[in-house]
Amino acid sequence: MGLFERIGRQVExxxxxxxxxxxxxxxxxxxACGERFEVDRDECPECGAEAVVARTDEEE
Ligand SMILES: [Zn+2]
Incomplete structure (x- = not known):
């Protein structure tokens, strides 16, 4: 395995x-899509839906 390939894997x-x-x-x-965020957003950057909600423990 080459050096750059190795670095690439480590980065990945x-x-x-x-x-x-x-x-x-x-x-x-x-x-809408299940994407998770650390900050509250009006719109989901993944799918554009205005469906971002705060998680609750029961969802896990
Ligand atoms: Zn989404």
């Missing part, structure tokens, strides 16, 4: 870890 791994961490901390969720 880091991004996935960061994403998982962000989703764990997320307190808001889009009811």
């Amino acid at each position: 791994q880091f991004k996935q870890t960061a994403k998982a961490e962000a989703e764990r901390n997320a307190e808001y969720r889009c009811q």
Whole structure:
């Protein structure tokens, strides 16, 4: 495996870890597509729906 390929994999791994961490901390969720956010938004940046709500523990 080449050096750059190795670095690329590490970056990819880091991004996935960061994403998982962000989703764990997320307190808001889009009811339309299920995307999660750490901040409240009027519109979901993923699907554009105005369906972002605060998560509740029962949803897990
Ligand atoms: Zn959405």
